Amino acid sequence: MTTMTKLPLHRLAHGRTGDKGNRSNISVIAWHPALWDLLVEQVTEAAVAAAFAHRRPSAVRRFLLPGLQAMNFVLDEVLDGGVNDSLNLDSHGKALSYLLLDLPIDVPEALLPHLVGR
Template sequence: MLLGDVAHVRTGDKGETSQISVIAYDPADFALLAREVTEVRVARHLGHLPIRQATRYELPELGALNFVLDGALAGGVTRSLALDAHGKTIGAHLLDLPIGEEEPA
C-alpha cells in the first residue's frame, strides 16, 4: 500500500525549509505511520532534493507526524530555479511512499 492510502499531508515552506505533516485518516493507523514513515525513509524517498537534515516530530494525539526538511527548497521558494518544487508538490510525492510492504529503515 502507499502512504496516501492511510494518510494525507499538510505542508508549509519557510526559506529553504519544507515542513510536511503526515496525518492518518484513522487515528488507529498512527502506529503504522510511526513505524514505517521514518526520517531515513522520507529522506531516501525524496532523495532528489538537497535535504541536509530531516527531523521528525510525533503528535500521537493528532495521529500525525511532522517532518522538517532543512535544505529541501534549494535556497528558498523565491530563489529556487525549480518550477513548483515546493511544499505541496513535495507532500504529494511523499504520499507515494510504499508502506507495510518492506522492512522499514
C-alpha cells in the first residue's frame, strides 16, 4: 500500500493567469516532470469546477501541454462580467490562480522529493 500525503497544489506546480472579458485562463505548470502524471490525474475539469463553484463558471475546459508538463484551464463567465464591469477586484483572473493553487492533491511518498518547499 502506498502512503499518501495531502498537499496544496502549489507544492507541485506553479501557475500563470490571465483574463479577457468574462473568461479566465489559468495555467498549471509542474515543478518537476515526475509530477506530471499525478497532476493530470487529479487536476481535472471537475476538480477545478468544484474549486470555483462559488464563482459559477458556465464551462471549465482543460488543455494539456505534456511537452511542457503544463495544462491550461479556461473558465467561462467567472469574472463577474469582466474586469471593466466588476466592482470586485478579487474576481480578476490574476487573483484566481491562488485559489486553484490551494487545491488539495494526494501525493505518493515516492514523489515527495520532487516537491517545492520541503
